[in-house]
Amino acid sequence: MDLHVSLVGRRDLAGQIYRQLRAAILDGRLRVGEALPPTRELARRLEISRNTVAVAYDRLIAEGFLRGRVGAGTFVQEAGPVPRGAPEASPLRPRAIWDEVSVWPTWTPGVRWDFRAGLPDVRLFPYESWRRIMAGRLRPSALDDAAAAGDPAGLPDLRRAIARHVGVSRSVRASADDVVVTSGIQQALDLIVRVLLEPGDVVAVEDPGYPPARLLFQAAGMRVRGVPVDAEGLRVDALPDGTRAVYVTPSHQFPLGMPMSLPRRRELLDWARRRDVVVVEDDYDTEYRYGGRPIEPLQSIDEDGRVLYLGTFSKIMRPVLRLGFLVAPPSLHRAFRIARYVSSWHAELPSQAALARFIDDGLLAQHIRRSRREYQARHERVAELVGDWPGLTLVPSAAGLHLSATLPDGTDDAALVRRALAEGVGLFALSEFAVDGPSVLGLVFGYGAVARPEIDVGLARLCDIVAGLG
Structure with a gap:
């Protein structure tokens, strides 16, 4: 590791080195088994006597923090839990706008059938x-x-x-x-x-x-x-x-x-x-x-x-x-x-x-041609299945990696998406994309990340959920 020790003043140099190394070990910045610089190298870096560094090392060895192996070097023997974070009492505050901005979309674990829009099938690459x-x-x-x-x-x-x-x-x-x-x-x-x-x-x-x-x-x-x-x-x-x-x-x-x-x-x-x-x-x-x-x-x-x-x-x-x-x-x-x-x-x-x-x-063009055939088959299958669901109206589309369908006014599409997630089906509600005006209600079906055999199974599970809210 590359160790830097800042020295304030020129008094009790061995004590300063000892305290800083001890603190680094206790708060986890130096981990068990990590090697310290040789005394000669650290002394040269700090422009001090090698004996001064050796005194600090010997004290840490005596207290069980370090161990020395002849011909191998000096290593951390006992360390604290985890590195300390920055001080919590900092006076620094972000601009107010950062209280209003959030990450989208949030990551959701437990998804078996991932119909979220915008995800390609990395297996085709x-x-x-x-x-x-x-x-x-x-x-x-x-x-x-x-x-x-x-x-x-x-x-x-x-x-x-x-x-x-x-x-x-x-x-x-x-x-x-x-x-x-x-x-x-x-x-x-x-x-x-x-x-x-x-x-x-x-x-x-x-x-x-x-x-x-x-x-x-x-x-x-x-x-x-x-x-x-x-x-x-x-x-x-x-x-x-x-x-x-x-x-x-x-x-x-x-x-x-x-x-x-x-x-x-x-x-x-x-x-x-x-x-x-x-x-x-x-x-x-x-x-x-x-x-x-x-x-x-x-x-x-x-x-x-x-x-x-x-x-x-x-x-x-x-x-x-x-x-x-x-x-x-x-x-x-x-x-x-x-x-x-x-x-x-x-x-x-x-x-x-x-x-x-x-x-x-020509590999990109070749990849696009091959993957386009696969995505087209998924596009057609999703359109075929979802087009038969009562209450859903497909939005015509002939491109990309997703299809959308609208739901009747008054439908809680966000609740439907939460229910679907509990069943292992991930997808977006159209209301998530509203800016100023009234939300367009519906569902967004991404098919990029769902293999063709899994589309029928995942959509069948989702169809039961949609029917249950009808």
Whole structure:
């Protein structure tokens, strides 16, 4: 271990070393069996006599805290319970906003059939291919000098690969210079707040909508306003005056699932142009589309350069792979690079290099094709089963990793979800996603994390619960 001892004054040096080492042993910072630095090394580090360190060690050995082994060193023999925490009586207090913001969703143990939205099936991921590429990137010959590795926007190879990928798969207009690599959608939103918004600005979000985005805007001091959605997506006529930014999921509205119609998209872009508003487009899972005409992203039909396009790889690869991206117009390149630098410099570089290779070798496209077939089968099975349940109305959707269904007014969908959890079925209630207006009541069925044979069993259990509340 690396031990640091701070000495105050030059009196009773052996006593100071003794007391600090004893305290570290008693509160668990030094654990049983841990080696202490040799007396010569610690004396050199502290610029004191070796005999002074030896006196402190001998006293601790005599009291049973340490033991010495000839030729091996000095080791902790007896330790306290656990390391002490920070002082509880600190005068420091968080800003009031942190009393209002909570983590979403909360982790729930005991789930056997996990129908929560947003979870992919990690069993479909080509681990051997990824492991081989990662191992290659971790060889010493492949590791760049850390001082030269840090373009805040991300590794150039990955930015070029992302630009090609979204250009082919989603018709996004982007060069490598337009791409900023992030640790996911949340960091991309955080960068947008830093670069473009001021505390007190009005940010419009879909209602119902994605809770983590709303929570981030609130924590940053924005005034968040929910805007209702209908069968064509966000209602542009309901956007509030004074809006500075609009956050939308137009290709697969979260959580309801319908796409924003082309006329509504054009209406939103025209509204944003006339009022000088930034549009934040979260295209979180539409690599998985199961039919119908491909939905053009807002960014691809934006002629004014006011749409910021966000994407993530956690939905199509693995949630623990925290890599996403932001596509921004040239006028914002420098600001986003600097904002990325001052917040966290850059993402983990071997993973960036591995992902670039994974994309360039065609492995990402291959994985999407294979997993799309599996997810489509699950999508169709969930729609078939849930579509027959009395009282539920499926929201039409042909993309992503979840389906939603509405319930009649007056239904307690949150109570239904609690009952389901007690039976080992995890899922979300639509009322969880409400922002300002009255809640849309219903259920969200994620099928990414549930194997096909388990879908029937889990939904049968849930169907009995829904029928019992009818």
